[in-house]
Amino acid sequence: MNLEELEQIAVTEREAREKVRHEVRVCMAAGCLSCQSQGVKDALTAEVKNRGLEETHKVKGVGCMGLCSEGPLVATSEKQMYKHVASADAAALVNSLDGEPVKRLDCPTDVPFFQRQKKIVLENSGVIDPERIEDYIAEGGYRAIVNALSDMMPQEVISEITTSGLRGRGGAGYPTGLKWSTVSRADGNPKYVICNADEGDPGAFMDRSVLESDPHRVLEGMLIAAYAVGASEGFIYVRAEYPLAIKRLKTAIRQAERLGLLGTNICGTRFSFRIDLRLGAGAFVCGEETALIASVEGKRGTPRPRPPYPAMSGLFGQPTLINNVETYANVPPIIRNGGAWYAEIGTEKSKGTKVFALAGRIENTGLVEVPMGITLRDIVYDIGGGIPEGRKFKAVQTGGPSGGCLPADCLDMPVDYESLAKAGSIMGSGGMIIMDESSCMVDVAKYFMDFCMTESCGKCVPCRVGTYQMHRILSAITNLTATEPDLKMLEELCDLLKNTSLCGLGQSAPNPVVSTLKSFAEEYRAHIHDKKCAAGVCGAHENGGDEKSKPEEKNEARELSEVGA
Amino acid sequence: MSPTNVVKPGTKPVQPASNVKTLQIDGKDFSARPEETILDVARQNKIFIPRLCELEGLSDVGACRLCLVEVKGSNKLLPACVTRVYEGMEVTTNSPRLAAYRRMIIELLFTERNHICSVCVSNGHCDLQWMAQKLGLTHVHFPYRYPKANVDASHERFVIDHNRCILCTRCVRVCDEIEGAHVWDVMGRGIDAKVVTDLNEAWGNSETCTSCGKCVHVCPTGALSEKGHAVAEMEKRRHFLPYLTMMRESQE
Numbered sequence: 092m093n094l095e096e097l098e099q100i101a102v103t104e105r106e107a108r109e110k111v112r113h114e115v116r117v118c119m120a121a122g123c124l125s126c127q128s129q130g131v132k133d134a135l136t137a138e139v140k141n142r143g144l145e146e147t148h149k150v151k152g153v154g155c156m157g158l159c160s161e162g163p164l165v166a167t168s169e170k171q172m173y174k175h176v177a178s179a180d181a182a183a184l185v186n187s188l189d190g191e192p193v194k195r196l197d198c199p200t201d202v203p204f205f206q207r208q209k210k211i212v213l214e215n216s217g218v219i220d221p222e223r224i225e226d227y228i229a230e231g232g233y234r235a236i237v238n239a240l241s242d243m244m245p246q247e248v249i250s251e252i253t254t255s256g257l258r259g260r261g262g263a264g265y266p267t268g269l270k271w272s273t274v275s276r277a278d279g280n281p282k283y284v285i286c287n288a289d290e291g292d293p294g295a296f297m298d299r300s301v302l303e304s305d306p307h308r309v310l311e312g313m314l315i316a317a318y319a320v321g322a323s324e325g326f327i328y329v330r331a332e333y334p335l336a337i338k339r340l341k342t343a344i345r346q347a348e349r350l351g352l353l354g355t356n357i358c359g360t361r362f363s364f365r366i367d368l369r370l371g372a373g374a375f376v377c378g379e380e381t382a383l384i385a386s387v388e389g390k391r392g393t394p395r396p397r398p399p400y401p402a403m404s405g406l407f408g409q410p411t412l413i414n415n416v417e418t419y420a421n422v423p424p425i426i427r428n429g430g431a432w433y434a435e436i437g438t439e440k441s442k443g444t445k446v447f448a449l450a451g452r453i454e455n456t457g458l459v460e461v462p463m464g465i466t467l468r469d470i471v472y473d474i475g476g477g478i479p480e481g482r483k484f485k486a487v488q489t490g491g492p493s494g495g496c497l498p499a500d501c502l503d504m505p506v507d508y509e510s511l512a513k514a515g516s517i518m519g520s521g522g523m524i525i526m527d528e529s530s531c532m533v534d535v536a537k538y539f540m541d542f543c544m545t546e547s548c549g550k551c552v553p554c555r556v557g558t559y560q561m562h563r564i565l566s567a568i569t570n571l572t573a574t575e576p577d578l579k580m581l582e583e584l585c586d587l588l589k590n591t592s593l594c595g596l597g598q599s600a601p602n603p604v605v606s607t608l609k610s611f612a613e614e615y616r617a618h619i620h621d622k623k624c625a626a627g628v629c630g631a632h633e634n635g636g637d638e639k640s641k642p643e644e645k646n647e648a649r650e651l652s653e654v655g656a
Numbered sequence: 657m658s659p660t661n662v663v664k665p666g667t668k669p670v671q672p673a674s675n676v677k678t679l680q681i682d683g684k685d686f687s688a689r690p691e692e693t694i695l696d697v698a699r700q701n702k703i704f705i706p707r708l709c710e711l712e713g714l715s716d717v718g719a720c721r722l723c724l725v726e727v728k729g730s731n732k733l734l735p736a737c738v739t740r741v742y743e744g745m746e747v748t749t750n751s752p753r754l755a756a757y758r759r760m761i762i763e764l765l766f767t768e769r770n771h772i773c774s775v776c777v778s779n780g781h782c783d784l785q786w787m788a789q790k791l792g793l794t795h796v797h798f799p800y801r802y803p804k805a806n807v808d809a810s811h812e813r814f815v816i817d818h819n820r821c822i823l824c825t826r827c828v829r830v831c832d833e834i835e836g837a838h839v840w841d842v843m844g845r846g847i848d849a850k851v852v853t854d855l856n857e858a859w860g861n862s863e864t865c866t867s868c869g870k871c872v873h874v875c876p877t878g879a880l881s882e883k884g885h886a887v888a889e890m891e892k893r894r895h896f897l898p899y900l901t902m903m904r905e906s907q908e
């Protein structure tokens with residue numbers, strides 16, 4: 092494979108597209124599939140076939156279009172989208188192609204939800220067929236790696252990434268260029284490249300969507316990384332709860348191997364790289380890099396103290412580069428367009444875009460990609476469409492169980508790594524849960540503590556026993572039985588866990604509590620002194636506060652656990 | 657400078673690599689080899705750093721967090737048992753803050769399971785009990801959990817009482833690293849984690865256990881004991897461990 096051959100595939104693919112007068116795109120990502128979009132696609136295909144229009148009309152399965160709450164989504168042109176489409180609508184949709192749009196299914200695309208987004212990572216999502224490598228190539232795919240192999244030294248690749256200012260999207264925001272250069276300078280052979288696709292934050296589905304909608308982009312990002320750091324073997328650690336992502340990754344790897352883009356002597360050079368999948372068995376802590384590496388090695392997935400960092404001693408004791416799915420997904424466009432291009436997007440210290448999963452009490456739930464530095468208000472009110480039923484915004488939770496709750500006075504804050512951290516939360520992997528006044532912040536804190544407690548690996552004492560004790564206190568507060576000393580104990584434990592836990596799980600487990608204590612202290616006080624919960628969520632329960640006994644619609648916890656996949 | 661420190665081509669030329677690092681612990685100067693940890697240096701120089709999971713001769717896991725120390729220039733507390741020394745390091749092994757954290761960690765351990773010293777075979781010979789006294793723990797202010805935990809007495813010579821286990825995993829490591837049998841492992845997550853023999857089968861049915869008793873003797877508490885001991889009678893003997901490790905290293 093060289094650049095000409097790649098171009099040939101792209102040209103052939105584009106010519107085939109030109110013959111098609113109407114391309115009907117049906118979303119085949121998890122959200123829409125779960126509301127029968129497969130049936131919609133089959134019905135559309137059958138309708139086209141019955142009318143003998145196969146030559147000019149093409150029905151194509153594509154990845155996520157973003158507005159997951161309105162699925163199944165179908166697009167018949169760049170501007171025309173339909174929502175809540177059913178199989179029975181197939182005939183009407185095919186009729187509309189050469190006529191008037193179907194009004195009752197219309198999903199307007201000239202709204203802020205679509206207009207205010209900036210798509211880099213998701214540029215192909217909802218556009219290409221994730222199961223065909225040709226479609227990816229036609230959009231300029233694999234050009235970056237083929238180009239890099241022929242025209243760039245590994246050092247130049249790293250320096251483009253450094254120039255771009257890209258930071259890790261897995262949570263901590265570590266500069267990607269710096270990580271790559273550490274691995275490239277580390278002594279040891281072989282070196283490994285790992286893609287962290289264990290996405291375990293409740294409510295987060297960014298990585299899943301990228302893998303389901305555009306898997307080749309991640310493979311290409313890993314290829315470029317492997318070339319840059321000198322690795323010959325790669326692993327994608329993907330959670331077993333993502334069967335569709337796994338299937339599409341397997342297909343993508345097979346296709347890339349067939350075209351000689353993965354395997355030995357790629358593009359006739361001395362560079363060889365293979366990628367294997369490893370499936371996570373559902374432990375949140377296995378997203379932590381050292382635990383993930385232990386798990387790939389076939390051991391129990393528990394973190395170990397760092398240093399040594401994986402960059403020096405990772406998988407099987409070898410230098411290992413580990414990055415998040417979205418981090419890799421940013422790499423091909425950076426190499427294609429140059430680091431300087433990327434560095435122009437975003438803020439001074441947080442470059443590029445970030446994908447967020449909007450969930451909770453918000454009009455438009457789904458996936459959005461926005462430039463760094465956009466305000467929370469823009470995300471919640473403009474893109475997200477505000478709070479439904481005329482209710483009032485109360486808080487937004489970012490960063491999952493490691494993050495915090497930001498109150499209304501943070502709405503005008505820019506969304507970037509530093510600002511979020513300063514306000515007491517974190518960027519995290521990109522989950523954003525919006526809450527209105529029907530949510531009790533103590534209950535929310537308890538939900539996340541419950542999550543941390545059950546997901547703690549049990550290795551270090553502060554996290555294992557501390558999360559249990561904190562959860563016990565939070566349960567007492569939500570049962571309206573807690574006293575002032577309990578609150579003091581809670582604060583002591585927050586401090587202990589933050590400073591003494593072995594890994595990020597325990598160190599950040601107090602964050603939801605600390606941030607709600609800071610911004611919603613009066614709610615804690617009301618629970619403890621007045622035995623009142625303003626949101627009407629908490630109260631004494633006969634069975635000692637078992638969550639399952641709470642009214643469904645009032646309980647944020649239940650809702651989140653459903654989103655949590 | 658030793659010949660092993662020749663700078664490799666392509667790496668940054670560094671100052672003449674030295675095999676001796678000098679550092680300060682609690683204001684006093686010490687020297688150490690670069691592969692040594694803070695705890696190694698402290699131990700050689702009779703500086704006390706509390707610890708429960710660490711045992712000389714076994715690999716270090718950094719799990720109990722008692723050995724956390726302050727290092728100048730680091731905003732995080734670092735576990736002395738796994739943190740390597742470096743030139744110019746300034747370590748503080750005790751401070752009011754560290755003492756408070758350490759006491760809280762011991763407290764959490766006491767609340768986690770059912771540690772009732774007065775009826776324990778290891779009373780008076782227990783690392784947990786000794787550490788609590790040494791760190792000045794006078795009372796436990798977190799509520800106790802009182803879990804239901806099992807006792808497995810199916811082995812002909814030994815007993816495991818999960819009520820007294822602190823999950824230090826010394827038994828897991830000694831069995832795997834020294835005896836080479838890997839009978840023990842950890843099962844379950846978080847507060848439900850526990851040590852198990854084979855695939856969570858009765859110890860007495862274990863086909864891998866060699867009945868060597870090493871696990872019993874490295875156990876810091878009364879969780880693992882020999883049968884036939886009454887309260888306070890179970891003394892542990894650990895002298896074999898440094899000896900075995902030394903013999904093994906000399907053969908490698």
Ligand SMILES: Cc1cc2nc3c(=O)[nH]c(=O)nc-3n(C[C@H](O)[C@H](O)[C@H](O)COP(=O)(O)O)c2cc1C
Pocket residue numbers: 258259260261262263264265287288289290291292375376377378379380381413414415416418520594595596
């Ligand atoms: C408890 C815990 C869970 C984590 N889960 C994930 C995860 O699901 N996905 C991920 O990419 N990173 C996760 N991380 C962060 C990883 O440890 C690591 O920092 C990241 O994969 C590095 O990639 P990046 O530099 O591209 O962000 C987690 C960290 C912790 C402490």
Ligand code: FES
Pocket residue numbers: 706707708709710717718719720721722723724735736737738
């Ligand atoms: S002795 Fe270092 S963490 Fe236990």
